[in-house]
Amino acid sequence: MTTPFAEVIGDPIAQSRSPVIHRFWLEQLGIKADYRACHVPQDSLAHYLSARRNDAAWRGCNVTMPHKQAIVPLLDHVDPLAARIGAVNTVVMEDGKLVGTNTDAAGFLEPLRPLLQRPHLFCMARIIGTGGAARAIVAALAPFNMVLVLAGRDELKAQALLASVDPAGEHHAVPLAHFAQATDFAFDDREGCLDLVINASALGMAGQAPLAFDFSHAPPGSICYDIVTSPVDTLFLQRARAHGFATIDGLSMLIGQADHAFRRFFDALPPRDADDRLRQLLAS
Template identity: 55%
Template sequence: MVNGQAYAEVIGDPIAHSKSPTIHNHWLQQAGITAEYRASHVRSQDLESFFEERRRDRLWRGCNVTIPHKQAVMPLLDRIDPAAERIGAVNTVRPEKGKLVGYNTDYIGFLEPLLPLLRQAHLFRMARIFGAGGAAKAVALALHDQGFTNVIIARNPDQARALRESFEPDDRLIAPLDLFATPTDFPFDDREGILDLIVNTTSLGMAGQPALLLDFSHVPPNAVVYDIVYAPLETPLLAEARARGLRTIDGLHMLIGQAAAAFALFFGTPAPRGDDKALREKLLG
């Protein structure tokens, strides 16, 4: 490694768009840690050789894993944390006593901005989750563990069914994506004491992608709308939710939350979170 510094990194294909180096290097500077964090372009066919090389590098503190490698890395590791095993995806790898161990920090990162709400008592908790991919599984399991009844909404009903079966099979709680694009006259009952959550885990609404088509007649009054997309920060979904006076959570919350959990794994100290506002501004600059 250049300058003999300890380092961590994020791997993916593509990888140039990643904001992880900005986040981690900001925290390294804030914490006064002499180390660096970089982005490394690793293709699927090179994953095995990448990890064999990193095993021998004493300066390597680990890596974050992004698309399309979150499942592909799992057979290459010596051990997988039970939470990551349950989710079926790894987004963080670090060396531990000569072994490579896989973790998933998406679970805790997703829940972080919801914690003030989750500390409250509710009569019932329901989430309508759009998407059934890897991110959706971490989200669905996290919410299931917090007592939510999850409706999985996806283009592919088989994928939605498989996701639900991973934690609680129920075909009544899966639905096709296009159903939510058309108006409904469903009369929502009194939602007092109920926590309703709308979550977009798809790439719909991301820069260069079409918007998520959601008719807001499907959204319960006082619902919280959470979009894990962070480019743009205000997706069409969040813009409409805000215009309707609903509470919203943008994708930078999850991005920063999952990075903080990974930072602690890599560098053995909590991420310095006292300046999150400046970090958000840096990420948007």
């Protein structure tokens, strides 16, 4: 009997930690299945989907860069959230059709939900990045009536992202350099407010340029969230803690989005009571 499997696809793909997460959960639950990493070059994406469509053992795939947006027109159906985001990170077979969804938004929100469920006088998020992850984060935060300030190398791209994902929101686009330069803005009393500073870009990742962010832009009590996972404890997070801010690392979003994908692939709830051990594996 062929072993059921799911996988993560991308170009490159060797850096992905998704196999560690899913294999850990499969082992913990005693499920006889596998989860792999599959290198799919950009010009082979359509061929990959055609081959997997007819593979009875295939339970679906996670999608990482650079395919999250390119895969959308190749699918039979995309759910409303993924369509609004304009990016798919999870594909499954449903009734013989390739169906795309996006679990990045839910994964991003997971560590923030206790805070977002409280009443606040005012909520603002400063977001760095205009890629697929940023689109998911804007879509995730939009229902919470949060003012978003989106920074990107291309300010027009940031404006277009906000207009397409949440056209009714009260949001602002700024150039990336805006947050790199010090400000003497005097923040008012932030009691009762929720302020987030989010790195949704690859800046600060191993092999990439560091994130240039001046913490004079972060109001007192801000929470700093970095989606980068290599390294887990980025320089941005280290500097945030040095300035007295609470932090959330990229493993929170990575594990959170994998949770929702795992349920779809293997029809089981992942053992989240083992998160500490999983984090140790991912950090090693």
